[in-house]
Amino acid sequence: MLVTVVTITRTRPGLLARALDSVREQRLDAPFEHLVVIDDCHDTYLSLREREPLPAGVGWILAGRGPGDVSGPGRSSRLRNMAVRVSRAPWIAFLDDDNTWEPDHLAGLLECAARTGHRAVHSHLKMFNKDGSPYLEQRDPWARDPAQGRAEYARMRARGVVEPGSCVRRDRFDPPGVPDPVVSVDTGEWLLARELLLEVPFTDDFDARDEAELIGEDDKLARSLRERGEPVSCTGRPTLRYHLGGYSNDFSRPFDATFSWRD
Template sequence: MDEPSLPEESVTVVTLTRYRPVEVQRAMRSVRAQTTTTPVHHLVLIDDNREIQSTLAEVAGDFPRCEIRYVPREPHETSGPGRSSRLRNLGVRHASSTWIAFLDDDNEWDPDHLDSLLRCAREQGARAAFSDVSLLDKDGAPYREPRWPWARSTAEAEATYRDLAARGVCEPGSNVIRHRMDVLDVPVDTSAWLLDRQLLLDVPFDDHFSAVDARDLVSEDDKLFYQLVERGEPVAATGRPTLHYYLGGYSNSYETVAPTERDAISWASE
């Protein structure tokens, strides 16, 4: 009896957007520019914003492999990782591809980002693979400050940077973050992952976040990372900084974030 054939490889890239009409089009161009020969479908989920829906409708013809879906909120839903988790899980369920990648609307990739992840995953027989990250400021210049951007104060940012530099996560003078599964306090960013769709169906994004999570700035990609570590899931790493992460808003020292932005990055416990 012939063995059943494996499904043809394909990738669905899921992007969530709400208030970034310019940045999300940059992300869409980045997905369109991917050089892999593996079929790539881009799913953009609009988080309850009709204005962005109208903007993207005007340019949809330029992105033939991009599906744009409007997702209204329930009355009880608020901004934060709980909402983001539900949207990411929706994207995974909606997809029919073998692989899932996530590109946040304010980030972009090198053209060979997906190809390098696919090759790495195939070579190592892994259902999960990730890239390293290059940090950029809002204007696109490399961020080389000796301060960890995700901190509540300048003192904390400098101390954290020194600690992570000693552990090989960052390097003075470089804007690259070296993701590692054994450095648990620096979870892999969502936009760096390539994940088997069935794996994400088995291990969906957690959509429950407590007041403690809010205090500790725990996000949905943190929880996914910890779930994969706990499962002992084999993970491959390209070792290449093909994700370009633009800093701003949440990604600033807490002391320097404007009050309006600080409100936007907080979330209610659920």
């Protein structure tokens, strides 16, 4: 296998089915596998069993929980790290169960990695509301405070990341030394060498400051890569279809009955 695609899922079998289809539709002239990590959810496990025989290259792990395990970025980090250890493919990509990819997503990332020789490459994304409509609000959706969200949108607009009337977000990974840097890459945009993820695993320690600033596992991974000076390249193509409504941007209801930003 050249690439392992990792999807972590819990209580959303309908969305998982959409993600499975998205990975199956990848136009890639190389072998890849899709590893689904089920976070202690029997209903989702049954939904996969009902689809058997699964498409070629799809496998799953049912990860049980201990008494103190809760949903949140710490749990997601541990499951991602487990999937990396299980994989034997040289490249790892992540697709959350509520997102999808354009059919040329993996091919574009692998071409970028081959051209640059970098162990970390990423795409851009298109952002959608939960109902599937393009997200066009001039407000950062990850800010709880509307005024703060508008201010962050203005900053991202000035830096060329977003523009009015478009749902495309040109995420960036500015190296150290760049004034007013943009260090924003969603987990679903990355293609990372497995050896790199073994050297720099996802951090699973989150505190009150992380919760207040909505710092997720993708933010901490990007910071770790930046601190070590890891070279990063971008395809320049918006091939991740990012759907709002997850725990990092839906503040209207609890994401999960067990959810906690801190363990």
